[in-house]
Amino acid sequence: MNSFTDELDRRLASLREQNLFRELRRVDSATGPRIKIGGQTLLNFSSNDYLGLANHPALKAAAVAAIDQFGAGAGASRLICGSLAPFHELEAALAAFKMTGAALTFSTGYAAAVGTITALLGKDDIIILDKLVHACIVDAAKLSGAKLRVFAHNDLNDLEDKLKWADQFSKAECGMRKAEILIITESIFSMDGDAAPLLEIVALKQKYGAWLMVDEAHATGIIGHDGRGLADELGVSDQIEIQMGTLGKALGASGGYICGSRALIDFLVNRARSFIFSTAPVPAAAAAATAGIKLVQSAEGEALRRQLQQRITTFKSEIGNRKSEILCAIIPLILDDEEKALAAAVRLREQNIFVPAIRYPTVARGAARLRLTLTAAHTPEDVLQLSNALKTLDLGL
Numbered sequence: 001m002n003s004f005t006d007e008l009d010r011r012l013a014s015l016r017e018q019n020l021f022r023e024l025r026r027v028d029s030a031t032g033p034r035i036k037i038g039g040q041t042l043l044n045f046s047s048n049d050y051l052g053l054a055n056h057p058a059l060k061a062a063a064v065a066a067i068d069q070f071g072a073g074a075g076a077s078r079l080i081c082g083s084l085a086p087f088h089e090l091e092a093a094l095a096a097f098k099m100t101g102a103a104l105t106f107s108t109g110y111a112a113a114v115g116t117i118t119a120l121l122g123k124d125d126i127i128i129l130d131k132l133v134h135a136c137i138v139d140a141a142k143l144s145g146a147k148l149r150v151f152a153h154n155d156l157n158d159l160e161d162k163l164k165w166a167d168q169f170s171k172a173e174c175g176m177r178k179a180e181i182l183i184i185t186e187s188i189f190s191m192d193g194d195a196a197p198l199l200e201i202v203a204l205k206q207k208y209g210a211w212l213m214v215d216e217a218h219a220t221g222i223i224g225h226d227g228r229g230l231a232d233e234l235g236v237s238d239q240i241e242i243q244m245g246t247l248g249k250a251l252g253a254s255g256g257y258i259c260g261s262r263a264l265i266d267f268l269v270n271r272a273r274s275f276i277f278s279t280a281p282v283p284a285a286a287a288a289a290t291a292g293i294k295l296v297q298s299a300e301g302e303a304l305r306r307q308l309q310q311r312i313t314t315f316k317s318e319i320g321n322r323k324s325e326i327l328c329a330i331i332p333l334i335l336d337d338e339e340k341a342l343a344a345a346v347r348l349r350e351q352n353i354f355v356p357a358i359r360y361p362t363v364a365r366g367a368a369r370l371r372l373t374l375t376a377a378h379t380p381e382d383v384l385q386l387s388n389a390l391k392t393l394d395l396g397l
Contacts, residue, residue, distance in 0.1 A: 052377030053252025066287035074280035082280035112256030115272030193330030221250025
């Protein structure tokens with residue numbers, strides 16, 4: 001035991017020396033524009049609760065009603081006896097919302113990625129990833145055993161080069177069975193807040209006969225008609241084989257989902273190990289997510305998107321014009337050095353503002369940053385307080 005602990009202490013010391021050590025912060029309040037940490041109330045600009053639904057009365061009421069009817073836990077995996085009515089209602093709502101044949105929910109977005117990618121592809125197949133896709137997608141691609149290629153972020157020329165190679169490889173090396181080729185990208189990238197060129201990626205995947213998987217985690221609820229996502233905004237939803245997303249950001253609840261054809265969902269029910277071998281999520285989370293989906297499609301949801309847009313516009317005008325053609329609540333302030341990012345986060349906290357430093361391995365080495373996120377729940381005064389505080393840090397905005 002001593003040698004084990006000594007080795008862990010050595011590794012932890014190394015993380016501290018590199019300014020990469022992390023620790024959990026206990027939050028003693030509901031999530032929202034203000035949170036309480038260590039007895040201090042802080043203005044929170046770090047949440048992905050973009051529309052402020054996580055504490056919305058409609059979602060809380062739905063969760064409470066589900067607990068009253070279905071209890072606190074599901075009791076088993078969904079293929080045993082845990083496939084409770086709230087999960088079926090949620091998946092019907094998701095499929096209608098995304099205008100797909102069917103949907104399947106998972107305990108987390110991570111589980112959705114791992115279960116889906118490893119079910120669909122194996123060692124004779126090829127996966128081509130954008131360099132900046134989320135870690136869960138990278139992990140899933142590695143676990144699948146497929147041949148993995150990475151294209152430079154949003155670089156269509158590099159993507160086409162990888163597709164040409166994959167097309168030739170699949171014909172030359174795989175004998176009777178042509179290798180499947182899967183392209184994976186996010187629609188809105190989680191750390192940079194920029195958008196994938198989905199129109200062009202769809203054209204390339206069709207040209208080379210590939211499949212396409214798009215993670216709409218940071219677009220669902222806030223972009224597109226009724227918040228259906230960037231694929232809807234660009235009119236290519238029906239040309240994407242696998243639509244992935246999360247219920248825990250703009251939709252205000254928790255969990256991950258896959259939307260697509262009925263055949264895709266039936267296959268995942270039978271082959272996605274993270275679905276098959278997991279106890280079902282709590283029914284309250286499913287009920288809250290269904291309420292969130294209904295709300296984002298309502299007049300109130302549209303008003304919240306407009307309010308979010310106003311907050312983003314105000315903030316960008318305060319810190320300098322940062323042009324964007326899309327509604328994106330993620331604004332990165334890249335500081336490069338981990339120590340500098342940590343120091344900036346500390347100085348903001350001294351002004352009662354919470355924006356944690358984002359460091360490796362969440363982002364590349366030398367790309368440490370403050371990742372600011374605005375929500376519809378912030379007031380204009382909140383946004384001005386943040387912009388004024390940032391100006392005192394002399395970050396070159």
